[in-house]
Amino acid sequence: MPELPEVEITRRGIDTHLAGRVITQISIRNPVLRWPVSPELIALLPGQRINAIARRAKYLLFACSRGTLIMHLGMSGNLRVLPESTPPQLHDHFDLQVDNGMMLRFRDPRRFGAILWWDGDIRQHPLLQKLGPEPLNDDFDGQFLYTKTRGRNASIKEVLMNQHIVVGIGNIYANEALFHAGISPLAAAGSLNTMQCERLVDAVKATLLRAIKAGGSSLRDFTDCEGSPGYFQQQYWVYGRAGQSCRHCGTSVSKTRQGQRSTFFCAQCQH
DNA sequence: AATCCCACCTGAACGC
DNA sequence: TGCGTTCAGGTGGGAT
Numbered sequence A: 001m002p003e004l005p006e007v008e009i010t011r012r013g014i015d016t017h018l019a020g021r022v023i024t025q026i027s028i029r030n031p032v033l034r035w036p037v038s039p040e041l042i043a044l045l046p047g048q049r050i051n052a053i054a055r056r057a058k059y060l061l062f063a064c065s066r067g068t069l070i071m072h073l074g075m076s077g078n079l080r081v082l083p084e085s086t087p088p089q090l091h092d093h094f095d096l097q098v099d100n101g102m103m104l105r106f107r108d109p110r111r112f113g114a115i116l117w118w119d120g121d122i123r124q125h126p127l128l129q130k131l132g133p134e135p136l137n138d139d140f141d142g143q144f145l146y147t148k149t150r151g152r153n154a155s156i157k158e159v160l161m162n163q164h165i166v167v168g169i170g171n172i173y174a175n176e177a178l179f180h181a182g183i184s185p186l187a188a189a190g191s192l193n194t195m196q197c198e199r200l201v202d203a204v205k206a207t208l209l210r211a212i213k214a215g216g217s218s219l220r221d222f223t224d225c226e227g228s229p230g231y232f233q234q235q236y237w238v239y240g241r242a243g244q245s246c247r248h249c250g251t252s253v254s255k256t257r258q259g260q261r262s263t264f265f266c267a268q269c270q271h
Numbered sequence B: 001a002a003t004c005c006c007a008c009c010t011g012a013a014c015g016c
Numbered sequence C: 001t002g003c004g005t006t007c008a009g010g011t012g013g014g015a016t
Helices: A004-018 A142-149 A156-160 A171-181 A194-218
Strands: A023-028 A050-056 A059-064 A067-072 A078-083 A092-098 A102-107 A114-118 A254-258 A261-265
Touching (some): A004 A050, A142 A156, A171 A194, A171 A261
Antiparallel strands (some): A023 A092, A059 A067
16 A cells, blocks of 8 residues: 555644644554554653644654654555544554544554654754655756666666655555656666656656645545555556556556566566 | 675465 | 464665
């Protein structure tokens, strides 16, 4: 579920329920996530107000009275706002109750996610300080990508997914954006010219914005106990479509592997 | 500094 | 029915 659009949709969904609320109780059922969830949160968080919920890259940042609660959804995490009486199910590892009878519930079968506390300047956090720009911000433009890719032999797809260069783009949207830009995922990043960088940046922004819009429109009530981690529906052009015909030219969509991730592309439309 | 590749973990889909 | 294999939306960290 979670690349930038899904994290942003999650942020918006929970923000209405949680922003301005005071934390009343914390439950940690399984602290073994990517890093151990500190048991100190149980004493530390109650009484603190959630002033705002922000997003940086794929991290959700709960700005609290005395610091920031950082959450990452990993590969399989999701967050829902539920009545505090809702019984936990398998893989419901963490609850954060607030003062309106609701709670934020963190579910993550694979436990690649993270829940961390940071009481300093959030920009100085080790996980955040080296991140690249937000892809939807103006500082991520063709010139930026052109400069960053000079001398790089790594493929453009791997560079797009490198969070130290630009954040938020995962495997699905890297594949999709490269298709829309007509650029081969296998191309060396340093081989792209200025115009290709411009096109790719435009494609990244358009793809992410479209996904947010689609996710937003299909997203239901976050308080719904039924809410499975699949509200987000999207028509993919290449992702997951190996062997099927390209929606643009009809050529069979190719599949290969780059850096242990599946890559999908149309060899006819992308060069 | 860039690149490669492993590790972490569960569950679903598939082949035999 | 069961068992083994492969794959899945991420990313830090160690080795080269």
